[in-house]
Amino acid sequence: MKAVLLICFVFSVVCSKEAVCNDTETKARILLINSYHPQYDWTAQLTQGVKNTLNDFLPSENFHVEYMDARRFVADAVHEQLITQLLLHKYRSFKPDVVITADDAAFYFLIEHPELFANTPVVFGGVNVFKPELLQDRDNFTGILEGMEISGNIKLIEQIQPKVEQVILLSDKTELGARMTDQARLELAKLTTRLSVKIWDDFSLAELHQSVNTASANTAYLILGMHRDRNGQYISFSEHLLPLTNLSKVPIYGMWGAVLINQGVMGGLMNNPLQHGASLAQIAKDIIRGKQVSDIPIRDKSDFVPTFNYRQLQRFNINLDRLPKASKIHGRTESFYQKHTEIVHASLAILTILLAAIALLALNIQRRMHAEKQLLQLNKVLDDKVRSRTEKLQDANVQLNSMMDELKQLAHTDPLTSLYNRRAGMKKLNKLVTRCISSDKELSVVLLDIDYFKRINDNYGHDEGDRVLVEIAKTLDEGIRPTDFLYRWGGEEFLLLFPNTSSLDTTSLCKRLQSMTSNILVANEYSVTFSAGIAQLTKDESSAELLKRADEALYQAKGNGRNRVEVSLNLQINSTG
Structure with a gap:
């Protein structure tokens, strides 16, 4: 009897703890502060990654999203002051339990404005250039550094384009661009490479167009960060990058996957904002469930995967054998087998079973018709003749089709230049x-x-x-x-x-x-x-x-x-x- 009472007691305690935990998750609020605008591909996919992970964790109305628009309003003090006032006003009544920041601007914004969410756990992501001393005495911060893969991309260019002699890194004079430039110089000082690497961070769009259009074949470009040109013109990747890459005589590489891969960029070691957002949301969930921020170490870099655009690889005659084995190639048409591997395997398995069943039936029939052995032998001879003639007809048909294909090719192709005629x-x-x-x-x-x-x-x-x-x-x-x-x-x-x-x-x-x-x-x-x-x-x-x-x-x-x-x-x- 006592044992039964003890089991009931333990069961009630576990259930009550689970109920309290579920209630905490239901009432929790999570705020995502994006550095950029919602139309920016990186921001949109990172936000979607966070949403997907939190979808079954807390009510949708308890997930708040803000956008700082810091690409278009770079170093705008008035804009920053207004955002500060807005967030103070909104979240005085709707205090979040966890704040997620996406990219450098939002991270540095919270560092510079501790009055906004004092002591609230902060999970930061997408920070390209990180200074550990900024988090001194800030035990409520953890997260995942996006980092930059400068050295890896230069080595990748050297691998897949052995004739390249010069790589030009594209940056700008904005606050984030300057931090990226400084980080690049630190990495280049340690990098051993035969390539000449230059940083170009002071140009107009017209000058950039002229540069890529007249670049020699031994040159390649690598985008770090471009927000504004020398004349103060905002550089939109979705608006300005495709005309630039179409004009370029040489490949342009990048590391910001979602923003660049479909804008004419060759590719490179690239990150994944959807995965990055999901990882940030998982950390936020752990904190809501009671894990201490101090027990969650900062991850020093996100994953950069070799990712390429198939059309650009073809455009610049890149040998696909030079690509890393784990490369993801966008835009390459898959074969029927690649698209439907599981169906093909299942069909082959069914066919094998059917053939096995047919073989068993044939063996059973052979045993049951032993008395008609002579007739079966005559039928076998006839079947062999039919099969032989069928095979000959099939061989002739294959040869005929091959000749027709060859004639069709010859009819439409110039034999000397291999151009269409x-x-x-x-x-x-x-x-x-x-x-x-x-x-x-x-x-x-x-x-x-x-x-x-x-x-x-x-x-x-x-x-x-x-x-x-x-x-x-x-x-x-x-x-x-x-x-x-x-x-x-x-x-x-x-x-x-x-x-x-x-x-x-x-x-x-x-x-x-x-x-x-x-x-x-x-x-x-x-x-x-x-x-x-x-x-x-x-x-x-x-x-x-x-x-x-x-x-x-x-x-x-x-x-x-x-x-x-x-x-x-x-x-x-x-x-x-």
Whole structure:
């Protein structure tokens, strides 16, 4: 009897403690103070990571989120004063049990304003440059440092681009940018590398555009932090980064995953804000459940994982074998097997079981039909003949399909340059003309012809002529944008299609291609040049009419002295090379 009473007593105590714990969680309030604005990808994903972790822990109305907007209002004293007054007013009546800060601005804001949440546990995250002395006598602070992976990214660039000789780190003169720059200098002083590493933190957007557009092939860029340029213009990654990376002649790397990976950045050792936010929320939950802040050590760095954009890897011809084995590659199309591995394995398992069942049934039938052995033997002979003939037909069919594929490839590919040929170009042009006319989109067509190509064959032989054609094709292919199309039109002529591109932009692109092809020498004696004619699609114009105008413009370019770019006069635009 006493034992039963003791068990009941212990059970009631445990239940009462669990009830008290659940009640504490239900009534707890957690405040997240974000350094930046809610539209900033890093902030949005970190906040979502916190929400996901707290979703089943406390009522949604007990989770409060504030945004300091410190990227757009950098070092704005009035803005900071107003935020201070707002938080004092709001959370005087709704005092949080735990405060989570995201990124440097919010962390330093609470350090500088202890009157806001005195003695309240603070879990900080996303701090790039941390000074331990700031937390002296502040036992209520713990968290996870975001840190920076500068040395690791420089070594990564050195690994995947062995021809790079110079890395330029991009920062700025804002408070956070200056801290990042100082940290970079400390790391570079300890870093052993063959690369020349420079820090650029004082530039305008126009100067940055000029720099990346004229950078030599042995250069790479690594983004630290860019908030404002020299002229005070706010730099938005979502608005300004994609035009910058599209313009760049060389890869641009970064370490802030969610903000950069889909904005034309090659990649790098990158962090994950969703995971970072979830880790911060877990620490907050532990504190609500009674764990002392002093018992939770500060984690000195978040995880930086090799992460890359597949399109940029292809754009800059990066050998995927040079990437770290654990790399995450965004935008790469997975095979059917990769997408449906579990289904394929399950199907194979079912098929194996069915085959095993069939084998057992076949064995049973064989035993039961022993008396008809001769008939079965005759059937077997017949089956073997049918099987043999079927296999021969299948082999012939495979060979026929292979020959058809090869013929199809030959019909659409130029064997010398490996470019698509005139037939493929005409098919693509017809499709683009129909699509652009129906959607009222721009389309520019360029016919270009290598100047004095007959002299190359006559003076140096057809082998040299073929080599020049191959070099020209390779250079043009590397020089056009991913959205453009290139074909060998015949002989020394090439066709280029520029969707959604004006004649003026097409002229600029052609001149850039002229500059690139000028590096090709004939027998190491003189540079190759070409003439080009441009025609822009007009309403209700056919493919043949459009090509005719481009050909006329090409004829005009050759007649005016060659090494020129001429635009069809139908658009009232003249351009000379």
